[in-house]
Amino acid sequence: MQGTVDGFSYGAVTPLVAYLMACLGSALGLRCTTRSLLVTHSRRPAWLALGSAAIGSGIWTMHFVAMMGFSIHGAPIHYDGPITYASLGLAIVMVGIGIFIVGYRGATGTPLFTGGTITGLGVASMHYLGMAGVRFHGRFTYNTFTVAASVVIAVVAATSALWAAGRVRGFLWSVGASLVMGLAVSGMHYTGMAALGVHLDSVSHATGGAPEASVLAPMLIGPLAFLLLAGVVVIFDPLMVTSRPDWTPVEHKPGVPAAAVPSHADRRPALHGGHRPEHHGHPTPQNR
Known part of the structure; x- marks a missing residue:
């Protein structure tokens, strides 16, 4: 028989908290x-790996916070542990592949398209594998067109976010990109849930309802702790917060002699009109 579902058992609380989790993971990543x-280059893999784990954990946490508000009338919900945790690993690995491609090949052209597609497919795969871990007396069916729309949303969101990561340097601009990414990830989740149909095996006398917090809370502790740790890394790394330089450090360019490396004074940002502040050679006390 056809089951009745409710994706907002706790009202706007779960969608809002889920969105914040998606934004947090996106921002850190x-x-x-x-x-x-x-x-x-020697330090780049560590930062890319941390970013991959942050985005993957944020997406996974967002999904299961949102699932706290999901209920099926007359069918208690449980989760298959191995499949549920496999969805977390899948998200981190696929997001990591996309991020490493952009991190080493650049956020333009083919690398951006390839990395964004793989990352988006990772977001979508995490969602549907996580749903495969839901256990109840029945089965899920999906509307193919709506599922395809959710995958497109995930790919476009991931590509846009990776483009922003490679192009945007200002902190506030990055926050804006994270808010957009969080909105797109949440939109992908609820679009995927809109594609869902529930068929119950038999009429149950159980009340059903959303999964108890005692079931989902242990699963969320690890990813939340990791996001907290990643947040601490961001806070205590000044370049992570400001990351203002738009130039490539000259001393990192091959074939440039040390004498050609400009001083810090030469790296001052240009004023309006493209001119740098000039020193007019005022005599120092030693030269008088």
């Missing part, structure tokens, strides 16, 4: 990706 572009 994008800042780590941006930071990787400002360091030497």
Whole structure:
């Protein structure tokens, strides 16, 4: 028989908290990706790996916070542990592949398209594998067109976010990109849930309802702790927060002699009109 579902059992609380989790994971991941572009090649993998884990954990946490508000009338909900945790690993690995492609090949052209597509497919795969771990007395069916729309949303969102990570340097601009990414990830989730149909095996006398917090809370502790740790890294890394330089450090360019490396004074940003402040050679006390 056809089951009745409710995706908002707790009202606007779960969608709002889920959105914040998506924004947090996106913000930390994008800042780590941006930071990787400002360091030497030897340190780049660590920042990219941290960014991948942050985005993957944020997406996974967002999904299961939103699932706290999902209920099926007359069918208690449980989760298959291995499949549920496999969805977390899948999200981190696929997001990581996309981020590493952009981190090493650049956020333009083919690398951006390839990295964004893989990352978006990772977001969508995490969602549908996580749903495959839901256990109840029945089965899910999906509307193919709506599922395809959710995948497109995920790919476009991921590509836009990776483009922002490679292009945007200002902190506020990065926050804006994270808010957009969080909105797109949440939109992908609820679009995927809109594609859902529920068929119950038999009429149950159980009340059903959303999963108890005691079931989902242990699953969320690890990813939340990781997001907190990643946040601490961001806070205590000044370049991560500001990351203002739009130039590539000259000393990192091959074939440039040390004498040609400009001083810090030469790296001052240009004023309006393209002119730098000039020193007019006022005599110092030693020259008088």
